[in-house]
Amino acid sequence: MSTTEIDLTALAAQDADALAIADFLSSCTHAWPGRIAATVTLQGCPWLCAYCGTPESHDPTGQGRVTWRQVVEQLSSHSDVVDAVVFGGGEPTRQDGLVSAIREARSLGYEIGLHTMGAHPGRVASVLPTVDWVRFDLKGTPGMYEHITGSDTAGFQAWASLEAIHESGVEYEILLTVDPTVHTRDNILATVREVIHRGFHAPVLQQPRRATASVGYRRALRGRGLYDVITHEDLPDLTRR
Numbered sequence: 001m002s003t004t005e006i007d008l009t010a011l012a013a014q015d016a017d018a019l020a021i022a023d024f025l026s027s028c029t030h031a032w033p034g035r036i037a038a039t040v041t042l043q044g045c046p047w048l049c050a051y052c053g054t055p056e057s058h059d060p061t062g063q064g065r066v067t068w069r070q071v072v073e074q075l076s077s078h079s080d081v082v083d084a085v086v087f088g089g090g091e092p093t094r095q096d097g098l099v100s101a102i103r104e105a106r107s108l109g110y111e112i113g114l115h116t117m118g119a120h121p122g123r124v125a126s127v128l129p130t131v132d133w134v135r136f137d138l139k140g141t142p143g144m145y146e147h148i149t150g151s152d153t154a155g156f157q158a159w160a161s162l163e164a165i166h167e168s169g170v171e172y173e174i175l176l177t178v179d180p181t182v183h184t185r186d187n188i189l190a191t192v193r194e195v196i197h198r199g200f201h202a203p204v205l206q207q208p209r210r211a212t213a214s215v216g217y218r219r220a221l222r223g224r225g226l227y228d229v230i231t232h233e234d235l236p237d238l239t240r241r
């Protein structure tokens, strides 16, 4: 039995009812391109990104506002209109009940998606065999992570997780939030080049989410967005090694 299988067995033994769930959305079209998905936002994240779009889920000690049984009740009556369940956060892999919840959702007939930023590479590797698709939240090259997340180990952890996702063969998408308060044009070019150099899928670039960000972050943005950091003229450069 491999290490991954041992980890998976241990995680699967945890009860989904113990999950701390910050939010549940019964259907949306943006969590997984091409799917109508219910989203389960799990509580808790070890990082402190200024642009966090889910600040309500950030506190790792938070108890959550929705029970897993309430989620299952909703999922049980929506399988004719919803294709998939996407688990996100926060960082969903930090909670031990995740694999049990994934298995229960799959037994109801749903495909399974995972949103992760990769703070726990061992846990990410353990969960990968149970999911159909992953969205990886990339923040920059490994060297940029400490400034963005406040954690000096974050860069290593995130890129190790990304490597594990790529190597697993699961379908995945890399999403790079271009944050004008921390990223320069050279940062973005260097990040995309690093991703391509390692053989990963080219990232999708996105604007920071203003609507759900803190007042302090919206002030710091001063109206700036993705195209204040890079322009359409930069796009050919993004794939050049």
Ligand code: SF4
Binding pocket: 045, 046, 047, 048, 049, 051, 052, 053, 054, 055, 058, 089, 090, 091, 117, 137
């Ligand atoms: S890693 Fe994600 S959930 Fe955690 S603070 Fe950063 S943006 Fe928020």
